[in-house]
Structure formats: structure tokens, C-alpha cells
Amino acid sequence: MSKTALVTGASRGxxxxxxxxxxxxxxxxxxxxxxxxxxxxFDAAVAELEAELPIGRRVIPxxxxxxxxxxxxxxxxxxxxxxxxxxxxxxxxxxxxxxxxQQIKMADFEKTMNVNLYGPFTVVKTLLNRGNxxxxxxxxxxxxxxxxxxxxxxxxxxxxxxxxxxxxMREELSIYGTRVVCLSPGRTATALRKTxxxxxxxxxxxxxxxxxxxxxxxxxxxxxxIDSENIVVRQ
Amino acid sequence: MYSLILLNGGxxxxxxxxxxxxxxxxxxxxxxxxxLVTADRVDQISQIVVNYPPEWREQIEEVLEAYAIxxxxxxxxxxxxxxxxxxxxxxxCTNDDVIIHESARPLVRGQDFQRLIDSEFRNVSLMSxxxxxxxxxxxxxxxxxxxxxxxxxxxxxxxxxxxxxxxxDAHSSAREQQVEFTEDAxxxxxxxxxxxxxxxxxxxxxxxxxxxxKMAGFLLRPEEDDDE
Numbered sequence: 001m002s003k004t005a006l007v008t009g010a011s012r013g014x015x016x017x018x019x020x021x022x023x024x025x026x027x028x029x030x031x032x033x034x035x036x037x038x039x040x041x042f043d044a045a046v047a048e049l050e051a052e053l054p055i056g057r058r059v060i061p062x063x064x065x066x067x068x069x070x071x072x073x074x075x076x077x078x079x080x081x082x083x084x085x086x087x088x089x090x091x092x093x094x095x096x097x098x099x100x101x102q103q104i105k106m107a108d109f110e111k112t113m114n115v116n117l118y119g120p121f122t123v124v125k126t127l128l129n130r131g132n133x134x135x136x137x138x139x140x141x142x143x144x145x146x147x148x149x150x151x152x153x154x155x156x157x158x159x160x161x162x163x164x165x166x167x168x169m170r171e172e173l174s175i176y177g178t179r180v181v182c183l184s185p186g187r188t189a190t191a192l193r194k195t196x197x198x199x200x201x202x203x204x205x206x207x208x209x210x211x212x213x214x215x216x217x218x219x220x221x222x223x224x225x226i227d228s229e230n231i232v233v234r235q
Numbered sequence: 236m237y238s239l240i241l242l243n244g245g246x247x248x249x250x251x252x253x254x255x256x257x258x259x260x261x262x263x264x265x266x267x268x269x270x271l272v273t274a275d276r277v278d279q280i281s282q283i284v285v286n287y288p289p290e291w292r293e294q295i296e297e298v299l300e301a302y303a304i305x306x307x308x309x310x311x312x313x314x315x316x317x318x319x320x321x322x323x324x325x326x327x328c329t330n331d332d333v334i335i336h337e338s339a340r341p342l343v344r345g346q347d348f349q350r351l352i353d354s355e356f357r358n359v360s361l362m363s364x365x366x367x368x369x370x371x372x373x374x375x376x377x378x379x380x381x382x383x384x385x386x387x388x389x390x391x392x393x394x395x396x397x398x399x400x401x402x403x404d405a406h407s408s409a410r411e412q413q414v415e416f417t418e419d420a421x422x423x424x425x426x427x428x429x430x431x432x433x434x435x436x437x438x439x440x441x442x443x444x445x446x447x448x449k450m451a452g453f454l455l456r457p458e459e460d461d462d463e
Contacts, residue, residue, distance in 0.1 A: 131303035171457065172264060175272050 002030035003135070005219070006079065006086045008066050008123065009093030010034035011042035013190035014140065017212035018090055020049065023057050026216055029088065030057050033079050036093075038063040066093040066119035067111055076126040086127055087135045088219055091120035091162075094140065094192050096155040109154045116158035121165065134178045136223070138215055139166045141184045143232060152196065159184070163230050170229075181218055181226075185211045186234025206235040236281040237352065237396065238328035239274050239306075242337035243267055243295070244286040244313025244320050255288050257338040258298070259448065262455050265298055266442060269341030275304050277348045280334065282306065284324045286313040318415040318422075322406040328399055332357065335419055336394040339442045341451060347439060348394060354433055357398045360420035361435030362389035391418050392435040401428040 005022050009015035015036070022029045036042045046061045053059065060083065064075040080086065095115035097108050120139055127134070144152055145159025166182035173180055187193060188211055189202035214233050218226055243257045257267040274280050283306050287295040292310065299308055309327045314320040321335065334351065336343060351359055365385045372379050395418075402419065405426035409416065416422035424430040442451050 129301060129303055131305050168263075171262060174457070175264065175269060 001028065003028045003087040004031040004033070004083050004085065005029050005088040005090065006033040006035065006123070007090045007092060008035040008119065010061075011036035011039055011045050013092075013192065014185065014188065014208045014211045014215075015090070015092040016045050017208040018092065018215050019059065021209075021212045021216040022088075022219070023049065023053065023059055026219060029219070031060065031083055032058075033060045033062060033083060033086070035062050035064050035066065035075065035079075037065050066123075067095065067115040069114065069118060069122055072119060072122050073126050076123055077130065080127060080130050080132060086132055088138075089123065089127070089134055089136070090138045090140070090215060091123060092138075092140045093119055094142075096152065096192055096195055098152045098155060098196055100151055101153050104154055112154040112158050113161075116155070117161045117165065120162065124169065133176050134173065136219060137169065137173070137178060137180045138218060139169075139180070139182045141166070141182050141230065143184050143186045143234060145184060146230070146232075155196070167229055179224065179227075181223075182230045183211070183215065183218070184230055184232050186232065206233070236330045237279050237332045237334050238282040238284060238330040238399075239280045239394075240321060240324045240328065240333055240335045241270060241274070241283055241285045242317060242320060242335065242339075242393075244288050244317075245339065255291055256442065256448075258291070258294055261341055261442075261448060262452050266341050267295070267298055267338040268302055270336055270338050270343055271299070271304050272302065273343055273345055274336070274348065275306050276345055277352075279352050280306060280348070282309065282329050284309045284311060284327045286311045286320050286324055288313050316415060317417065318406075318409070321402075321419060322410070325399065325403050325406065331399050332396060333399045333402055334394050334396045337441070340393055340439055341442060342438050342440070342454060343394065344439075347435070350433060351394055351396050354396075354431070356429070356431040358396065358401055358420075358423055358428055358430040360395040360430065360432050361392040361439070362420075362432040363392055363435045363437055365390050366437075389432060390435075391420055392439055393418075393441075395420050397423055398428075401426075404428075 007015050007019050010019050019032050019034055023032050049059050062075050062079055064071050066072055093115055095112055139162050141162040142159040144156045145163045148156045163182050166180055170180035187205040189205050189207050211233055217223055245256055258265050285308055287310060289312055311324050311327055314323050365388050369383050370379050371381050371383055401423055405423045408426050420430050442448055
């Protein structure tokens, strides 16, 4: 049976590599809805994917800021009306601006929570309220959500909330038979990581495609047997 | 296709809560939702008729909307008793066959509905064996008046299914005779229609007391709690 997936933060990093895996290497997924902010990166990524799409597969790019709740709700409703049921959701979009506690601006803390926590919640709730029945929800948290990190207070707190929210989601959505997986990648060579650790050599750490491979395995039939409250993926 | 009558009109006097028990939370979710979501996934159920305690319509509607139940739902105000509620709900059923369930049995599974639907008979109830001894007594004199063979008795459960016409006729005749029944399998059988049973599970119990609520919560906990 053909499945539809929705991936947020799909213009680069883990989101883009997950989309690529899903649409090129997953037997079941035939449509991927890609959510990302408007950017040249996004346009280029979509063009590249479309050039190598197998017959019968499609990607649907949607330009939306996950941190803008009103726009996000609208985009989710529109996507549901266009493609129907979303079987697999990967809540990947993330934001960070690492500054010490004394210098955190409230507006920036709120933006972090909006993108990292309220965004995933909004996508799930909006779809459920419209009658969507998920097979699988993958929430991307972080190892920084397991322990608070000095200098990353807002990011760590938001990801800790994602881990906790995933546990509650998992229990509540079990009435539909929905699997909820929380995945916490360690150091991964993404743009977000570059913001957190600007001096690090990205070639020495885990690559986005490695995390995407894990997500793809979780989304495959055997993924049902990979079951833990918070799956840590690290090098 | 079947219309599901989902009895939901109780006021929760025995659970000790200050709201109808179907809105009480079981593992954080209103009890009513469990049966609704399960029935919503049964292909042969094309209509759900739900009743509601007077004054609580709005709260029931909120639950139906939030959980986006896709099967069309008809709301009917509850009667003064279970018997009168069923009688008032049957005319709203648009199919020739009716299933009766109650939201106070949240542990019902899709396969329970399916086994009922698959039965060759039209009037069928889930029933379970009685694991204890029941004695006939005279409550006035406290005298035990004989014995009962429990192998010939069953604990009546829900869901049940009926031909709508049989159920309607049984209720009409009960009304004429001014009698009320506490459930419909014995009502329909007593009216002369054939009624059969299939074995139900002791897991599908009715949540009546606060202890039942705790037991249901225990049974619904994630299975990994049993892992080593």
C-alpha cells in the first residue's frame, strides 16, 4: 500500500536526507510533503529531488515557517486536503540561538519553543482534529534534551520538552495504533550544529544521511521492533 | 451495514464523580473515546447513535469533534432509564441491523465487534461464563431458596446485535406490558425472538466503580511495563 509522509525542516540536513531516503529507497512511501521556509536551498533541494524521482513518486514542497503557528496550521490543513491522510510524520524542523542565560532574549526563547515544541504539537493536533490517522510519528529531539547544556538553555529545555511530549503522545495515540518514536541525534553535521559548535570540523561527526537511514529503518516494517522511549543516535 | 447504539447516558452516581462517568478520564482520555474510536474503525458500522445525559450535550459534542470521529454520529437525549434510552434511540437507526454497546465498556476491541458481525445469527450477544456460584434467595426472609446450575447461566455483556425490527417489536411489547428490562438480549428473547450468544472476554468489563476505573487503567497501560 502506498504511504504518504510529511517531513518538516525538509530543505537541508536531516530533513532533506530523510526525504531523499523516503522517496528513493522506501518501498512503501510514494508521496513526501516537504515543509520548509522559503529559501534558495529549498528550491535547489526540490529541483534536485525532482530530477531523480522514480515513476509514480512525488514530492510536494510547501513553503512555511514552522515557528509561525497560524501559517503552519493553514499549511497543514491545505496539505491534508490535497494529499489526504498523512501516514508518517517526521517532526524535524529545529531552531537554536545558543547564548548564556543572562543574555537570552525572551522573544528568542519563545521562538525556540515555537519551532521546536509548539510546531510539532501543532502539526499533530491539526491533523488529528481533521481525522488523520497516523501510522508513525517521529519527533526529532536531541541528546541535549536528555541533559541540560551550559550555554544552550533554551534549546536544551525545548528538546527535553519534546522527549516528554513524545511519551505522552505515544500513550494517548495508542488508541489509534499509532507508533510515536522520539529520536535524539548526537552531534550531526547540520547547519544547526554549526550554530552550536562553529569551530567543529563537520567531517569528523555523524552525517545527516546516517540519521536519515535510521529514520527510514524505523519507518519500514521492521521498525515496529525498534521500540524505546527515546532512541539515541550518536557516533 | 450496522447502526451502533452507543449508550452513554449514565450520570456516574456509582463512580462517585461529579460528572458523567463517560467523561471521566481513563489514562487521561475520556472513557467515551475508547469505544468511539474502536467502533469508528469497524467498516460495517456506518452510523453511530450516541445518547447524552441532559445538560451534557455540549461536552459530548466537543469530544466528538476533537477526536474527529469519521462515522456519522446522531445525538439523542438520554431517557430516564437504560431501557427507555434504547427505545428512544432505535428509531434513529438508519440500518436494518443494530449493534448496542455502552461507553462504560472501554476495553472493547475491534475483534469483539467483528466476531459479533460475523455470527450467522441476527440477534446475538457477547456473554461470558460465570466463574462464581450464584444462589437464589428470598431477600425478605434471608432464606436461600435452592440452587442454580451456573453452567446454564451467563454474564450478559455488550456489544450485542439485533435485527432492528425485532428490537423495535420487543420494546413495543414491553411498553404495552409496562415492563422494563436492564438489557436487551433477555428483552428480545423474552419477546419470543431467537437470541444467541458468543463467548465474550472477561477483559471487556463494565466500568462502574472507582475500583473498576483503576483496573481498566491498569489493563490499558503500555505492554512494555511487563518487560523484564
